Structures are given as C-alpha cells and as structure tokens.
Amino acid sequence: MTLPSAQGPLAGQHALVTGASKGIGAATARALAAAGAVVAVSARSAAALEALVKELGAGHRAIVADLSTAAGADALIAAVRAWAGGAPAIIVNNAGAFPHAAIGAQEAAGLSQTLRLNLEAPFQIVNAFIGDMRARKSGDIVTVGSVADKTAFTGNAEYSASKYGVRAMHEVLRSETKGSGIRAILVSPGSVDTEIWMPYESLLGSRFPARESMLAADDVARAIAFALTQPRHVDIDELRLTRS
Numbered sequence: 001m002t003l004p005s006a007q008g009p010l011a012g013q014h015a016l017v018t019g020a021s022k023g024i025g026a027a028t029a030r031a032l033a034a035a036g037a038v039v040a041v042s043a044r045s046a047a048a049l050e051a052l053v054k055e056l057g058a059g060h061r062a063i064v065a066d067l068s069t070a071a072g073a074d075a076l077i078a079a080v081r082a083w084a085g086g087a088p089a090i091i092v093n094n095a096g097a098f099p100h101a102a103i104g105a106q107e108a109a110g111l112s113q114t115l116r117l118n119l120e121a122p123f124q125i126v127n128a129f130i131g132d133m134r135a136r137k138s139g140d141i142v143t144v145g146s147v148a149d150k151t152a153f154t155g156n157a158e159y160s161a162s163k164y165g166v167r168a169m170h171e172v173l174r175s176e177t178k179g180s181g182i183r184a185i186l187v188s189p190g191s192v193d194t195e196i197w198m199p200y201e202s203l204l205g206s207r208f209p210a211r212e213s214m215l216a217a218d219d220v221a222r223a224i225a226f227a228l229t230q231p232r233h234v235d236i237d238e239l240r241l242t243r244s
Helices: 023-034 046-056 070-084 108-136 157-177 195-203 217-228
Strands: 014-018 038-043 061-064 090-093 139-144 182-189 238-241
Touching: 014 023, 014 070, 014 108, 023 038, 023 046, 023 090, 023 217, 038 046, 038 070, 046 061, 061 070, 070 108, 090 108, 108 139, 108 157, 108 182, 139 157, 139 217, 157 182, 182 217, 217 238
Parallel strands: 014 038, 014 090, 038 061, 090 139, 139 182, 182 238
Antiparallel strands: none
16 A cells, blocks of 8 residues: 655645556556655546555545546546645646547547547646646646657557647647746657557557567656656656667
8 A cells, every 4th residue: 555655756746647547547646656646546437446546545536537528527627626725736647548440440429539538638637727837836747648649650540640639739838838837748658558458459469569568557657757756947848658
C-alpha cells in the first residue's frame, strides 16, 4: 500500500489522472502517489478505480466519469474542483481510444468518438482549470501523446488525427503558459504493453510489435513522474519514449 508521503517531491499536491483504471493511467497514479501526491483517479470502471484507491491507501479518490461525452467531462471537472478546492496541482490527460482501420473502412461515428476521447476531453479539462492555474501561477499539465502524434502509420488515420491534434494543443499551451509558472509536458510513448492491444492480438508480432518488444506501462509512468518531480524552473517540454 502506498500512502501520501509528506517527504515526497510531490508531497500534498492534488493530482488528477484520467484513464486510470488500468495500464498507463493506473501505473502513473501509483508513481505519483509514491512521490507524495494525493491522487484522484478517473475512468468508467468503478470497481477497478475502487480497487486502485484501496491499493494506494488513505487520502486518494476515485471519480467515475465517462469522458466520451461533454457532460461526463463536466461532471469530472466539477468533482475534481470540489475535491481539490479549485484546479489540481497536476493534470495527467491519459484517457483515450486506439482504433485501427484503413481509410475507407472507418465510419464517421468512430472518428467522432476517437476525437472526443483523445482530443476534445483533454481540451475541455485543460480549458476548465487553466484559469485557476494562471491565477495561482502554478500547475502542471501532462498530455500523454504517442509516437503516432508525429509519425504516420498505416491504419492509424483516426488515431493519428487525434494525437496530432492533442500534440498541437500541447504546443499552443506551452507557448501560452511560458513564464507563467505553469508547465506543459508532452509524453509520447511508442507501443506499450497494455490491454489496448487485445482487439489486435492476432496481429502482434507481424503488423504490430510483439508484446515483449513493447514498453511497459511503468516505463511511461516513470517518465511522467520524472518530468513532474524536476525543480520548478525546469520544464520538460517533451519526452518521446521507445523500446531500446
């Protein structure tokens, strides 16, 4: 069990991690809690979130929210604002979807859902809290991107469109917050061994890397924690991670 540590580098800081029921989000919640942060974990699965909070220990919070709708994101924002007394010190926008299909085999509704989860929801969350962060002259906003936010891969039109978009959001945010006390951090990993690959299991090792050739969720979580625990005058603008 990991309890918030008064001695950790993130001691007492309120942190929101979306998409935290499993994979990168859950690993990041553990890493931030170990560094002393008080973490609100959010996803659609109440049971998974409650199990994670029980593992993390006293003081952490599970917030069930469906970011596939604007109303779901609004509910999350309201719950976090009440919990943190305003904007949290740290936002980790991690929730998202990974569709894979060639152009022509994708439906407009699927694109809308992908853009909603991967781009619109992070934008909505940042937009809601950036004013509070500006007023207090501090805050950290982590965007979990992908190598597909800069490189085109076959079958990734939907996913890359959303990740290119969220990278653009990060770059504008970084420009607009420079010198404000707010840090904008982009962490873009290559393939990570999580449940996101389950629909494509038969393609692993051929069209996609084999699981043993992927990064682990903990690898990404450590990168996020590294960026967040640097001295305040150090801004890690962007980290791109691949398996060596």
